[in-house]
Amino acid sequence: GHVVGSVLQTIVSVVLVGAVGVAMGFRSTDASVLEWLAAFGLLALFALAFTWIAVGMGLGSPNAEAASNNAMPLILLPLISSAFVPLDSMPGWFQPIAEYQPFTPAIETLRGLLLGTEIGNNWWIALVWCLGLTLLGHRWSKAQFNSDPK
Numbered sequence: 566g567h568v569v570g571s572v573l574q575t576i577v578s579v580v581l582v583g584a585v586g587v588a589m590g591f592r593s594t595d596a597s598v599l600e601w602l603a604a605f606g607l608l609a610l611f612a613l614a615f616t617w618i619a620v621g622m623g624l625g626s627p628n629a630e631a632a633s634n635n636a637m638p639l640i641l642l643p644l645i646s647s648a649f650v651p652l653d654s655m656p657g658w659f660q661p662i663a664e665y666q667p668f669t670p671a672i673e674t675l676r677g678l679l680l681g682t683e684i685g686n687n688w689w690i691a692l693v694w695c696l697g698l699t700l701l702g703h704r705w706s707k708a709q710f711n712s713d714p715k
Contacts, residue, residue: 567620568613568616568617568620571612571616571619572609572612572613572616575608575609575612575616576608576609576612579605579608579609579612593679593680594679594680594681595681596678596679596680596681600678600679601678601679603678604674604675604678604679607671607674607675607678607691607692607695608675610692610695610696610699611667611671611691611695613695613699614667614694614695614696614697614698614699614702615639615698615702616702617698617699617701617702617703617705617706618636618639618698618701618702618705619635619636619639619702620702620706621701621702621705621706621709622635622636623635623636624705624706624709624710625705625709642666642667642668643668643672645659645662645663645666646663646666646668646669646672647663647664647668647669647672647673648668648669648672652664652669667691667694667695667698669687670687670688670690670691670694671687671691671694671695673685673687673691674687674688674691
């Protein structure tokens with residue numbers, strides 16, 4: 566129930582942020598309704614994946630304070646992706662870190678869907694990341710919940 570609530574809360578947040586972006590002047594170049602739905606679906610899948618990972622981190626925490634802080638490092642992942650700086654302009658040693666993490670293919674897919682840039686194979690890499698993290702987080706959370714002596 567908490568996971569569904571969190572994902573719904575994230576979806577509402579995405580819709581609100583999107584509405585503010587449109588109100589401020591964001592215009593998708595030639596995105597069709599199907600591309601907008603695909604972008605929304607990818608964001609919902611991403612929310613589900615990272616919610617399950619956060620649940621696993623929370624269940625593995627010794628107390629409520631630690632549970633609320635354990636997932637904080639996940640906030641840094643978009644900062645070390647291609648969200649703000651193109652991969653080819655990053656230092657050579659840093660490019661593999663930015664390229665091979667979940668946010669970069671998702672961001673490049675969203676750009677492709679909404680702005681018409683090249684998606685390449687980023688769409689299926691983002692999908693695999695989402696499904697893999699969802700499965701991992703769900704199994705990890707379920708195992709911790711079932712082994713909890715409380």
